[in-house]
Amino acid sequence: MAEINGVMMQYFHWYIDPNLILWNQVASMAQELADAGFTAMWLPPAYKGIGGTYDVGYGVYDMYDLGEFDQQGTVRTKYGDRQQYLDAIQVLHNVGIQVYADGVLNHRMGADRTEIVKATPFAKNNRISPLGEMREVKAYTHFLFPGRQKKYSDFEWHWWHFDAVDYDDYSKEQNTIYLFERKSFDDYVALENGNYAYLMGCDIDFQSKEVRDEVIRWGKWYLETTGVDGFRLDAIKHISSWFFPLWIDILEDYFQKDLFMVGEYWFNDINTLHWYINSVRGKMSVFDVPLHYNFYYASKSSGHYDMRYILNGTLMQERPINAVTFVENHDSQPLQALEAPVEPWFKPLAYAIILLRREGYPCVFYADYYGAEYEDYGKDGNRYKIFLPSHRWIIDKLLFARKYFAYGEQYDYFDHYNTVGWTRLGNEEHPKAMAVIMSDSYPGYKWMEVGKPNAKFYDLTEHIQEPIYSNDSGWAKFRCNGGSVSVWLQE
Numbered sequence: 001m002a003e004i005n006g007v008m009m010q011y012f013h014w015y016i017d018p019n020l021i022l023w024n025q026v027a028s029m030a031q032e033l034a035d036a037g038f039t040a041m042w043l044p045p046a047y048k049g050i051g052g053t054y055d056v057g058y059g060v061y062d063m064y065d066l067g068e069f070d071q072q073g074t075v076r077t078k079y080g081d082r083q084q085y086l087d088a089i090q091v092l093h094n095v096g097i098q099v100y101a102d103g104v105l106n107h108r109m110g111a112d113r114t115e116i117v118k119a120t121p122f123a124k125n126n127r128i129s130p131l132g133e134m135r136e137v138k139a140y141t142h143f144l145f146p147g148r149q150k151k152y153s154d155f156e157w158h159w160w161h162f163d164a165v166d167y168d169d170y171s172k173e174q175n176t177i178y179l180f181e182r183k184s185f186d187d188y189v190a191l192e193n194g195n196y197a198y199l200m201g202c203d204i205d206f207q208s209k210e211v212r213d214e215v216i217r218w219g220k221w222y223l224e225t226t227g228v229d230g231f232r233l234d235a236i237k238h239i240s241s242w243f244f245p246l247w248i249d250i251l252e253d254y255f256q257k258d259l260f261m262v263g264e265y266w267f268n269d270i271n272t273l274h275w276y277i278n279s280v281r282g283k284m285s286v287f288d289v290p291l292h293y294n295f296y297y298a299s300k301s302s303g304h305y306d307m308r309y310i311l312n313g314t315l316m317q318e319r320p321i322n323a324v325t326f327v328e329n330h331d332s333q334p335l336q337a338l339e340a341p342v343e344p345w346f347k348p349l350a351y352a353i354i355l356l357r358r359e360g361y362p363c364v365f366y367a368d369y370y371g372a373e374y375e376d377y378g379k380d381g382n383r384y385k386i387f388l389p390s391h392r393w394i395i396d397k398l399l400f401a402r403k404y405f406a407y408g409e410q411y412d413y414f415d416h417y418n419t420v421g422w423t424r425l426g427n428e429e430h431p432k433a434m435a436v437i438m439s440d441s442y443p444g445y446k447w448m449e450v451g452k453p454n455a456k457f458y459d460l461t462e463h464i465q466e467p468i469y470s471n472d473s474g475w476a477k478f479r480c481n482g483g484s485v486s487v488w489l490q491e
Contacts (some may be wrong), residue, residue: 005402006361008040008100009033011369014330015374015386016044018053021079027091037399040098040260042232042363046077046085052478053078056330057102059201062145063218064152066225070148071111076319081317089226098229100260101222105215105233108157112448113171117159118405119178124280126165127177127185128194137178138169141202152221155214162202190267191235199238206240215243219251219364223259223287230260233284237265241279248283262286262324266338268293270313277295277322286313288315288323288360292340295327295353299346303441303483307420310353320359327351328365334386335376345483348394348461351436352485355398357422357438358410369395401487406432411449419444419491421478425451426490433457437478438485450490457488467491 011026026033026041033041045057048065052074055264062074067081076082080088089099116138121131125247143157163186164179177198178187186206190196197203205211222228236244244263252259262285265276270290277286288478291314298305315323327350331338342350347368354362366372371390416421421437433450435457450457453474463481468488470476480486 003282004405004428005348007037007041007364007399007402008042008098008324008361009038009039009364009366009367010326010329012044012055012056012079013333013365013372014336014378015372018078018368021080021084022078023084028086030088030091030095030097032256034095034097035279036396037403038097038284038364040229041092042100042262043085043088043102044079045102045234046079046226048072048074048077057229058104060104060107060110060164061144062148063104064221065145065148065265069145069147069151071145072089075365079294085347086226089228093227098260099226100230100232100262101226101228102234103219103231104234105204106199106238108143108162109201111142111202112146113140113142113159113266114138115141117141117161118181119164119168120181121173121180122164122177124177124398125193127196127198130179131176134181134218136170136209137165139178140167140169141165143340147240153214155217156320157202160207161208161211161214162244163205164198164203166198166200172439186238186240188241190265190272195239197240199235203238206243211434213241215306216247216326219225219247220254223251223255227254230262233261233263235312236286237267237276241276245283258455260285265289270315270318273315274319277319283324285322285361285436286315286323287329287363289315290326291313291325291354292329292332292342295342295346295350296332296340298440299343299350299438301420305413305440306417306418308414309437310420311414315356316360324359325354325360326365328368329363330365332390333365333367333372333382335374335378339379342388344391346440347391349485351391351395351398352436352438352487353435355402356434356487358406358423358424364395394461398487399431401434401460401489404430405432409451413446413448415445416444418442419446419480421446421448421449423450432490434490435476435478435488437480437484437488438487439480441482443480443482445477447475447477449473449475452490456491458491460487461485 049055050059125142141159186196187198372388407430409425417438
């Protein structure tokens with residue numbers, strides 16, 4: 001079976017300029033991205049959010065409005081209008097790039113009307129013990145979508161389609177969740193706070209058949225309308241895990257094709273991720289959050305991280321077939337909710353790990369590729385200017401190496417506190433070998449086997465100018481600079 005070295009890009013970050021029509025930009029860059037070695041694009045949520053043109057896409061209002069109707073103060077979304085979105089997908093497909101849509105199925109925000117309903121108050125950090133008795137609340141839960149006039153779907157959302165909200169227009173209390181009468185928080189979700197079904201807005205009740213049927217209808221409509229190749233699914237730890245195998249099976253059976261699905265289960269614990277993958281019967285990949293945190297801690301350790309264990313406790317190591325590996329994303333970038341940014345000096349090392357090893361499906365972050373500048377408030381209430389440097393030069397080099405050299409047997413040399421490496425020996429179609437070596441501290445060297453006797457190797461990264469030659473046995477003493485990575489390719 002041929003090896004497929006696919007690479008996706010997360011083609012957005014949190015602070016993309018709303019004046020930029022992102023759909024037009026990705027279409028104009030499609031050929032360049034394909035030539036660089038990208039095979040898939042994860043595009044941001046394309047439907048109308050409560051924040052209109054300023055909504056990153058996760059404050060979902062109407063999932064049928066792809067920038068077509070005058071709702072929430074705008075026709076277009078932050079990223080453009082419906083036709084621009086559909087055109088971008090077509091252009092990407094024309095150059096051989098798959099497209100993954102961002103599916104936010106957990107909640108709705110920005111209801112058109114209030115409804116009066118009985119509900120029990122809970123503290124945000126304790127979904128087990130109520131704060132008081134059930135009482136009447138005035139909740140924003142009736143979604144009419146007046147701008148759409150029932151086009152594509154006549155489904156209206158009411159309070160009984162949701163489990164809970166976090167706002168009562170009577171009391172206007174903060175930090176309270178209101179669980180509706182005759183409702184329970186969804187089962188088979190994360191157990192943080194006792195039960196983590198509720199995240200934000202109007203929390204969708206997946207235990208309701210009406211709701212499940214509507215989400216299935218929307219999935220069919222979205223795939224028919226856009227032709228995307230799969231979904232990145234948001235906030236899956238807040239949604240009953242049993243729903244996804246059902247949903248995926250129905251969609252794949254309906255369209256008679258395999259769909260790629262990757263879920264965001266943000267938790268730094270490998271056993272929890274194993275549980276989740278098992279609970280969805282392996283029908284979904286998940287993002288390798290533990291690997292991201294290993295990169296984060298290594299980048300913060302000033303050369304005192306034990307690089308022998310950089311892959312320990314990760315999906316990349318333990319369950320590679322279900323691992324989508326990444327260095328950074330829109331939630332972990334500076335000033336965001338899950339802020340844990342990998343330091344810039346370490347990013348070339350981290351990208352070498354996700355792009356040049358056999359395990360996992362790597363995802364490159366837009367802001368790491370193109371760079372980013374923005375301002376926002378931190379958790380301390382102060383405003384900060386952020387500058388994220390572009391790593392495109394080195395990422396393009398690594399993409400080249402992945403495309404032409406990252407094949408065949410992989411020999412690992414994770415046997416030194418600071419300096420680690422591995423080799424790829426190539427296959428019939430790509431017979432040349434590659435050696436990767438990196439150090440988080442002092443300059444390093446390592447004897448590694450490449451299986452090619454008396455061969456010449458050059459450093460693709462250009463950090464070291466002199467070539468290295470393998471000996472009669474196909475071994476060579478490869479080296480790298482301090483706090484750096486070198487990728488040695490056979491000439």
